[in-house]
Amino acid sequence: MEENKYSSWKIIKRLLSYYNKKKYLLLSSCILILFSIITEISSPIILSNFIANIIKNHTVKLTSILYLAISFITLQISSSLLCYFYTIQFNSMSTNIIKKIRIKILTIALQQPMEFFDKKPISSVITKITNDTESIKEFYDTILSSLIKNIVLFSMILITMFTLEWHMALITSIITPILILIIRTHKYHSKPSIQKIKSYASQLNTKINEIISGITVIQQFNQEKKFIKKIATLNKKIYFHKMQILKIDGILLRPLLNLISAILLSCIVMTLKLFPIVTLKISVLHAFINYLRYLNEPLVIITNQQSILQQVIVSSQRVFKFIDLPIQKYGEDTQLLQSGEIKIKNIYFSYPNTKKNILEKININIPDKSFIALVGKTGSGKTTLSNLISGYYKTTKGKIYLDKKPINTLSNKTLRKSISIVQQEPTIICDSLIKNISLGRNIKKKDIIKVIDKSQLKTLVNTLPKGYKSVLGKNGESLSQGQKQLIGIARILVSNPKILIFDEATASIDSESEQKIQKILSEIKKKSTVIVIAHRLSTVIDADMIIVLNKGKIIEKGKHKKLLKNKNLYYKMYKNQLKNK
Numbered sequence: 001m002e003e004n005k006y007s008s009w010k011i012i013k014r015l016l017s018y019y020n021k022k023k024y025l026l027l028s029s030c031i032l033i034l035f036s037i038i039t040e041i042s043s044p045i046i047l048s049n050f051i052a053n054i055i056k057n058h059t060v061k062l063t064s065i066l067y068l069a070i071s072f073i074t075l076q077i078s079s080s081l082l083c084y085f086y087t088i089q090f091n092s093m094s095t096n097i098i099k100k101i102r103i104k105i106l107t108i109a110l111q112q113p114m115e116f117f118d119k120k121p122i123s124s125v126i127t128k129i130t131n132d133t134e135s136i137k138e139f140y141d142t143i144l145s146s147l148i149k150n151i152v153l154f155s156m157i158l159i160t161m162f163t164l165e166w167h168m169a170l171i172t173s174i175i176t177p178i179l180i181l182i183i184r185t186h187k188y189h190s191k192p193s194i195q196k197i198k199s200y201a202s203q204l205n206t207k208i209n210e211i212i213s214g215i216t217v218i219q220q221f222n223q224e225k226k227f228i229k230k231i232a233t234l235n236k237k238i239y240f241h242k243m244q245i246l247k248i249d250g251i252l253l254r255p256l257l258n259l260i261s262a263i264l265l266s267c268i269v270m271t272l273k274l275f276p277i278v279t280l281k282i283s284v285l286h287a288f289i290n291y292l293r294y295l296n297e298p299l300v301i302i303t304n305q306q307s308i309l310q311q312v313i314v315s316s317q318r319v320f321k322f323i324d325l326p327i328q329k330y331g332e333d334t335q336l337l338q339s340g341e342i343k344i345k346n347i348y349f350s351y352p353n354t355k356k357n358i359l360e361k362i363n364i365n366i367p368d369k370s371f372i373a374l375v376g377k378t379g380s381g382k383t384t385l386s387n388l389i390s391g392y393y394k395t396t397k398g399k400i401y402l403d404k405k406p407i408n409t410l411s412n413k414t415l416r417k418s419i420s421i422v423q424q425e426p427t428i429i430c431d432s433l434i435k436n437i438s439l440g441r442n443i444k445k446k447d448i449i450k451v452i453d454k455s456q457l458k459t460l461v462n463t464l465p466k467g468y469k470s471v472l473g474k475n476g477e478s479l480s481q482g483q484k485q486l487i488g489i490a491r492i493l494v495s496n497p498k499i500l501i502f503d504e505a506t507a508s509i510d511s512e513s514e515q516k517i518q519k520i521l522s523e524i525k526k527k528s529t530v531i532v533i534a535h536r537l538s539t540v541i542d543a544d545m546i547i548v549l550n551k552g553k554i555i556e557k558g559k560h561k562k563l564l565k566n567k568n569l570y571y572k573m574y575k576n577q578l579k580n581k
């Protein structure tokens with residue numbers, strides 16, 4: 001079933017379906033091709049008539065030479081013009097279709113559930129958008145037009161040959177089954193290599209991506225040689241398989257076809273000699289020899305194009321399989337949350353790629369406008385829990401209610417507008433500070449500047465060369481982690497979410513700035529539910545409830561004083577931090 005949907009024929013049909021809205025343009029291009037073929041195959045007939053004329057009249061008339069020259073030049077010019085127009089039409093259609101496919105891939109990628117990117121590297125998506133679509137583009141701008149043209153050309157030459165002399169044409173048509181056999185053999189031997197090349201190219205992209213983004217670590221740990229070796233190995237494999245395909249092409253394409261047509265020609269001449277059933281005219285024989293030569297060209301191109309078509313099909317399979325992936329499903333409820341109340345009922349969770357439960361038996365009741373702290377050792381599941389509350393992942397078992405509604409009934413828009421997370425390391429886009437805070441949302445510049453003043457970003461603005469308008473580098477390379485976190489905080493201060501999650505957002509901020517952020521937090525607490533995941537326990541002493549997670553389970557819950565009295569994990573962690581001060 002699965003295989004069937006991506007079989008070669010289904011893929012070609014699907015590629016063709018992109019022409020649905022451009023049927024007339026496609027048709028007009030095909031008509032142009034047809035005319036260009038007619039201009040191409042008329043010359044041997046004209047030449048044959050010319051020879052017949054000479055033989056009949058025993059002289060060469062000046063008028064017939066002139067006639068020949070003019071017809072040849074006219075045919076050549078028309079053929080070139082027609083070719084020019086249909087090439088342009090096919091190319092403009094292909095550019096449009098590829099643009100559509102690229103946008104579709106990107107749209108699907110953006111709507112993938114988070115777990116997709118846990119399993120697949122981002123660069124595999126980039127490969128699909130760049131390499132694979134580039135390969136598919138060939139289908140639309142060369143393969144299709146060339147296949148249409150050459151198949152029609154081949155058939156028309158055969159038809160013309162039959163009308164000229166059917167005995168000889170019959171012998172010539174033996175070439176068709178031979179051609180099909182060659183194409184099948186070629187496909188059989190080249191397909192595995194083509195698939196391997198695509199897969200290695202994708203791996204190469206992933207590796208290069210890894211190297212560029214991790215270049216500092218690679219240099220620091222002196223790993224340059226190792227990575228270069230890995231790239232070289234992949235390149236070698238690609239080279240090997242490309243050579244394999246070249247060898248198959250080299251044997252099966254032009255040389256073999258040339259040989260076959262030479263044999264055919266000898267067969268024709270011999271048949272005519274041995275069985276003089278037809279009185280052979282010199283002019284017809286001349287046209288025949290010409291057409292046999294002509295016949296070879298479309299055959300070579302058809303075989304060649306079908307080999308490229310194989311590559312296109314492999315790329316299309318990868319792209320269509322991706323386009324058909326299920327996107328993240330959200331509920332229908334578009335109403336914004338009215339309160340920040342959260343109820344977590346007996347949830348269990350494991351990541352799709354791990355069997356182990358990351359969270360187990362979690363029960364929490366969080367009233368509206370409360371201040372909750374999540375603490376625990378690294379890897380205890382704090383970030384995972386905040387991802388579940390934000391609806392990025394679905395619970396394996398159990399239910400989460402936000403404002404009394406089950407989380408799976410809420411729409412993506414509701415979730416994103418009602419819940420905000422300030423992450424451990426916010427992503428910085430290559431744009432101005434203002435744009436980095438507004439992130440495309442409709443927020444007044446005045447409000448953003450107000451927030452900048454509030455969130456301690458003012459000092460950062462003062463150090464930037466162009467103030468608010470300065471463009472922050474790619475991924476914020478020029479910013480410290482603390483500054484990035486401040487931008488992350490500013491992003492949510494400009495909106496009014498009902499639930500706010502700080503995931504160790506104040507970990508890299510100096511204590512003076514942190515105190516000021518604490519002040520901002522106490523303002524927010526009046527309007528929203530605030531969940532703070534904190535490493536520094538001093539920041540959560542005032543929390544209405546502190547939840548201590550250990551290995552995915554809640555082992556303690558309560559206010560600071562109560563937890564200290566418990567003398568359990570929280571007590572130990574707190575004591576440890578005091579000591580280290």
Ligand SMILES: Nc1ncnc2c1ncn2[C@@H]1O[C@H](COP(=O)(O)OP(=O)(O)O)[C@@H](O)[C@H]1O
Pocket residue numbers: 118351353354358376377378379380381382383384385
């Ligand atoms: N995307 C993921 N896929 C698989 N396992 C993950 C993923 N993210 C985190 N984990 C695992 O889940 C556990 C909890 O991680 P996390 O919630 O990030 O902990 P914390 O935020 O408390 O440090 C860890 O063992 C971690 O390895």
Ligand SMILES: [Mg+2]
Pocket residue numbers: 382383384503
């Ligand atoms: Mg974490």
